[in-house]
Structure formats: structure tokens, C-alpha cells
Amino acid sequence: MADQQHANTNTNTNTNTWGSTSWTRLSSLRQQSPLIQCITNLVSMDIMANTLLAAGASPAMVHSILEIPDFTPHTQAVVINVGTLTPDWLPAMKAAAGVANQLGKPWVLDPAAVGASGFRLKACLELIELKPTVVRGNGSEIIALSMASLGSTKGADSLHESSDAVEAAKSLAKSSGSIVAISGSVDFVTDGQRVVGAHNGVPMLQKITATGCAVTALIAAFVAIDPTHAFEATASALSVFGLAGEIGMGLAKGPASLRMHLIDSLHGLDQETVLQRVQITSFS
Numbered sequence: 001m002a003d004q005q006h007a008n009t010n011t012n013t014n015t016n017t018w019g020s021t022s023w024t025r026l027s028s029l030r031q032q033s034p035l036i037q038c039i040t041n042l043v044s045m046d047i048m049a050n051t052l053l054a055a056g057a058s059p060a061m062v063h064s065i066l067e068i069p070d071f072t073p074h075t076q077a078v079v080i081n082v083g084t085l086t087p088d089w090l091p092a093m094k095a096a097a098g099v100a101n102q103l104g105k106p107w108v109l110d111p112a113a114v115g116a117s118g119f120r121l122k123a124c125l126e127l128i129e130l131k132p133t134v135v136r137g138n139g140s141e142i143i144a145l146s147m148a149s150l151g152s153t154k155g156a157d158s159l160h161e162s163s164d165a166v167e168a169a170k171s172l173a174k175s176s177g178s179i180v181a182i183s184g185s186v187d188f189v190t191d192g193q194r195v196v197g198a199h200n201g202v203p204m205l206q207k208i209t210a211t212g213c214a215v216t217a218l219i220a221a222f223v224a225i226d227p228t229h230a231f232e233a234t235a236s237a238l239s240v241f242g243l244a245g246e247i248g249m250g251l252a253k254g255p256a257s258l259r260m261h262l263i264d265s266l267h268g269l270d271q272e273t274v275l276q277r278v279q280i281t282s283f284s
Contacts (some may be wrong), residue, residue, distance in 0.1 A: 005169050018280040022236035023271050027223050030056035034076035039093050041083025041112065044210035048079070051241075054267040056277075057221040065092035065124040072099040077224035078215050080132075082124060083112035090123050096112040097130040104143040106133035106223045106230065109178075110216040115144030126174050132267070133223055133230050135172065135215045136181040139165035144268055146172040162188055166195060166283075179230045181219065187238040188283070191231050198235055199279040200242030205262075207255040215241045239278045244269060246277070 035058045038048055045061050052059040062071050072078060079099045080093045086172070100107040109132040111124040125148055137145065137148030139162050146168035162184025169180040173192035182188045187198040205211045215238060222237035223230045247269075 010173070013241075015084060016275070018236070019275040019278040021232055022278045023274040023278075024242055024270060025233055025236050026055070026223055026240055026269065026274065026277065027271070029221055029226045032056075033058050034221055035060060035074060036079060036217060036220050036224065037062055037072055037075040037096065038079045038081070038216040038220075039089070039096055040110075040217075041210075044081060044083060045067050047208075047210045047214045048081075048159040048217040051266065052217050052221055052261050054263045055218055055240075059217070060211060063089060064090055065095055068092060068095040068099060070098055072096050073103055074135060074249070075100075075105065077105060077220040078107040078262075079110065079220045080107065080127060081111070081112055081213050082127075083213065083217060084115070084121060085120055085123060092128075093123075093127060094130065097127060097132070101131060102142070104227075106220065106227045108134040108136060108220040109133060110144050110211070110213060111135065111137050114141050115149070121145075121148070128178075131176065131177050133227065134179045134181060134219055134234050135176065135182065136212075136234070138162070138183050139213065142172060142180060142182050143168045146175075161252075162186055166190065170195070170214035172213055179234050179241055181234050183215065183238070187235075187242065189238065190207050190236045190284075191271075193284065194231065195283040196235050197237040197281055197283055198242060199281065200239045200246060200278060202242075202245045202258075204249060204252070204258055205242075205245045208259045208262075211245075211262075235280050236251035236278075239280050240269065240274065243274065243277050247273070255283060 059114040113267040222233040244266035252258035
């Protein structure tokens with residue numbers, strides 16, 4: 001009984017610590033309103049921009065290579081999402097990542113459907129070589145990227161549970177130097193050694209297009225606030241987004257209304273709710 005009480009105390013302490021950490025980052029984000037450049041797919045632009053705005057950040061959907069030299073230096077973080085990748089967009093993605101690296105700014109890669117084609121896989125492997133601060137994908141995407149190979153695919157949908165990809169994520173984190181996040185029923189985050197899981201969220205988020213893209217943008221905003229603690233920022237962003245989904249689900253009638261209430265709930269999150277309801281646990 002004493003051991004169980006001690007375990008419960010540790011769990012509660014960890015949860016409270018993560019709640020406090022998550023609130024500190026969210027409140028700082030609202031105060032600082034970092035500029036986040038998103039080079040992203042055509043489907044996701046709207047929800048990514050609205051997620052960033054609701055959280056307190058300033059989104060910029062700037063993807064022309066002609067603007068990278070002038071615009072990217074003024075951003076606090078860059079998001080690169082390959083969902084509707086074309087050969088015309090790839091040079092701008094590489095250029096923006098290069099500028100971010102030169103200036104010491106964080107950038108986040110979302111390797112959407114990386115295992116679906118050789119072109120997409122090759123592009124993502126080239127982007128990985130540019131050392132993203134964070135890589136965020138679903139289980140199938142992280143496995144394909146870690147193995148550098150095509151595999152069974154259902155477009156941008158995952159055929160694997162997030163837990164199936166933890167070892168692949170650890171391997172990818174070690175080889176790339178990036179923090180790796182896996183979205184799923186539990187969102188896992190690893191730096192190659194540590195592993196934590198964010199347990200907030202609702203299944204119906206999967207019925208709204210580009211919610212994964214949206215949380216990648218939120219990760220970039222959280223990391224922009226504290227680039228030296230990208231591991232903690234990534235876990236906090238995933239949990240906060242999932243928590244907004246939980247609150248929104250309580251008001252929604254289906255995917256369309258959940259999308260609206262998700263944005264409203266993210267905008268309205270308060271300290272008490274974050275402290276009490278963020279659920280992040282250690283697996284290492």
C-alpha cells in the first residue's frame with residue numbers, strides 16, 4: 001500500500017509539473033505572439049492559421065522561394081509540411097530550413113504521407129538532413145521515415161498505433177538529433193532517450209482534416225517560446241491541443257462543430273483548466 005501511495009504521489013506530482021509547464025508556455029505564447037512561418041499543404045492552411053491565432057501566435061503562410069531571404073529571418077519559427085508536395089515547393093522548403101538553421105531559429109517538419117511515394121520519401125530525407133528541431137508525424141509516417149523506405153500506406157492516415165512507432169521514433173531522434181513526436185491515441189515524444197506520452201485528446205479529431213497539421217504548427221509556436229527546451233515544449237503543445245479537443249467535444253455534435261469548438265476552446269483555455277487537466281506521463 002505504501003509503495004502504491006508513493007507511485008500515486010509521483011504520478012500526481014509529474015502531472016502537476018507538466019500542467020504548470022504547459023500553462024507557462026501557453027501564457028508566454030499569448031504574451032509574445034511569435035511569428036510562425038508555415039510552408040504547408042493547401043488543405044491545412046486555414047486550420048493551421050486559425051489554431052495559431054487562437055493560441056496567441058501570429059501565422060504567416062509564406063511559401064514563395066523569392067520571399068524566403070527577406071521574410072524568414074523575421075520569424076520565430078518555421079513549419080514545413082509536405083502534404084501537397086510538388087517539385088516547385090521543395091526548394092522553398094529547403095531554403096527556409098536553411099535560413100532558420102543559419103539564424104538559430106527552430107523549425108518543425110511534418111512528413112505527411114512520407115511512405116506514399118519515392119518522391120515524397122526522398123524529399124523528406126533531404127529535409128531531415130537539414131536538422132529539424134522537431135519532427136511530428138503519425139505512427140506510419142515515423143516508421144517510414146525512420147526506416148527510409150516505402151511501406152503500406154493509406155495516404156496521410158496511419159495504419160499503425162502511435163505505440164507501434166516508439167522504437168522507430170527513438171532511432172530517428174538519435175540519428176537526426178531532432179525531437180520526434182508521434183500522434184495517436186497517446187501522443188509520444190522522444191529525444192532518443194526520454195519518452196513521454198500526452199494523453200489528452202478525443203478520437204473525433206481524426207474526423208477533421210488537417211488536425212495533425214494544426215498541432216504541428218502549435219508545436220512550432222511552443223518551441224519558438226523556449227527553443228532550448230524543445231522536448232518539453234513539444235509535449236506541452238500536444239497536450240494543450242488535445243485538451244482543447246476534449247473541451248470542444250463536450251459542446252460538439254459532430255466533426256464540423258468540433259472544429260469550431262476546438263478553436264474556441266484553445267482560445268479560451270485558462271490556468272485552472274490547464275493545471276488540472278493536462279495529462280503527460282513518463283515512459284522512460
